[in-house]
Amino acid sequence: MSTTPETAPKRGSRLPRLARRAQLLEAAQEVFVANGYHAAAMDDIADRAGVSKPVLYQHFPGKLELYLALLDTSCEAIVASVREALRSTDDNKERVGATIHAFYDYVANAQGAFRLVFESDLTNEPAVRERVDRVTHACAEACSEVISADAGLNKEQSMVLAVSLVGMAQVSARYWLASENPTLAQEQAADLVASLAWRGIRAFPRSES
Numbered sequence: 182m183s184t185t186p187e188t189a190p191k192r193g194s195r196l197p198r199l200a201r202r203a204q205l206l207e208a209a210q211e212v213f214v215a216n217g218y219h220a221a222a223m224d225d226i227a228d229r230a231g232v233s234k235p236v237l238y239q240h241f242p243g244k245l246e247l248y249l250a251l252l253d254t255s256c257e258a259i260v261a262s263v264r265e266a267l268r269s270t271d272d273n274k275e276r277v278g279a280t281i282h283a284f285y286d287y288v289a290n291a292q293g294a295f296r297l298v299f300e301s302d303l304t305n306e307p308a309v310r311e312r313v314d315r316v317t318h319a320c321a322e323a324c325s326e327v328i329s330a331d332a333g334l335n336k337e338q339s340m341v342l343a344v345s346l347v348g349m350a351q352v353s354a355r356y357w358l359a360s361e362n363p364t365l366a367q368e369q370a371a372d373l374v375a376s377l378a379w380r381g382i383r384a385f386p387r388s389e390s
């Protein structure tokens with residue numbers, strides 16, 4: 182459930198440290214997604230979470246540190262989702278579909294966390310750029326391991342194919358979400374892209390070795 186000024190805990194209410202941190206991250210995500218990094222204010226985040234600014238600063242020394250912590254959480258979520266999709270079956274056609282759907286599920290999430298990763302207005306900040314690049318690399322590397330093992334390709338070859346698959350999934354999912362009055366349901370859009378991806382990747386059959 183999203184935090185709102187009406188549902189946020191009253192100021193002064195005590196929470197265990199980890200629970201408070203999770204609450205602050207949730208409030209920060211809503212503010213950053215709605216306003217972008219530059220327009221977001223720590224005052225707004227504290228108000229959204231129902232805490233004082235000193236409480237917020239006890240957990241995060243500044244806005245950048247808070248943003249990076251939130252970005253880490255968002256990056257871990259999409260990488261974990263892709264890895265889970267790859268582990269979900271031994272059938273490669275189903276694997277491709279599950280991976281594409283993982284990106285669509287992530288992008289379509291109502292909380293909009295994907296905007297922090299793929300549409301950040303702070304990509305000129307080295308620490309942010311490093312995390313954004315890392316999530317793409319981690320997702321591609323997970324796909325690459327499967328491609329290399331199955332098709333007998335070397336690491337460089339399998340990474341080129343994996344990056345292409347990840348880019349196709351991520352960019353198409355964002356395009357689908359941004360479309361005005363889309364006639365394609367999420368499931369249909371993901372199935373179309375999965376079909377395209379499979380028709381390409383199946384040209385590299387399982388190696389007999």
